[in-house]
């Protein structure tokens with residue numbers, strides 16, 4: 468596709484790429500990453516609560532983390548003109564400890580009225596254990612009782628298919644949950660169909676080593692269509708690339724896709740899902 472004159476490509480403007488990074492753990496990232504993302508066209512990012520790189524010893528550790536997500540990171544992001552939003556929960560990795568989970572669940576309501584909180588997440592499963600499932604149900608109950616959006620983490624590799632099935636069952640059995648208000652993240656080829664069929668949104672996480680490569684992510688858009696899907700980079704403690712979304716957009720251009728479709732996947736779709744929470748506001752049209 469690079470063989471064509473650039474002006475012949477529909478809607479192509481090399482100076483205008485804007486994107487929303489809908490899943491980024493910026494507490495693990497430097498200000499250089501914020502600067503690079505802003506330079507590449509990132510206008511907003513969303514930071515789900517997750518593992519902090521170590522197991523926390525008490526609910527107070529989570530209270531401090533929630534302050535970081537609702538007070539500190541929004542200021543850091545604002546320095547680069549990026550809007551920062553967040554999601555709150557005790558992640559599945561640490562929710563094996565039911566007593567700690569109960570304590571953290573009781574702290575979350577203190578933060579639900581913060582201006583950058585979009586909902587409950589990233590909840591879900593890690594090893595598909597009984598305790599994890601119970602804590603998942605408790606989070607779903609908290610979200611339903613407070614009319615919150617939900618962001619779900621699905622397990623890695625060999626646990627993903629079974630874990631995704633279990634998560635979909637938990638969501639289906641709570642009649643208060645509107646499937647369109649739930650994003651199931653880290654989908655892959657063998658789980659994306661069941662997620663979309665259940666009426667949820669699906670997120671593809673672009674990772675250098677596992678989860679989903681740029682080529683596979685574009686293949687999935689070509690195969691399953693572009694509705695109710697987004698891409699994210701995770702930007703976490705492990706090997707991850709904060710510019711994975713715009714780089715994948717460039718690969719989509721190289722394949723010859725129209726600008727309108729690219730913008731839908733990297734900007735309009737996340738905007739549509741996230742705008743179901745009235746706190747999510749984009750100044751640009």
Ligand SMILES: [Zn+2]
Nearest residue numbers: 515517589701
């Ligand atoms: Zn995450």
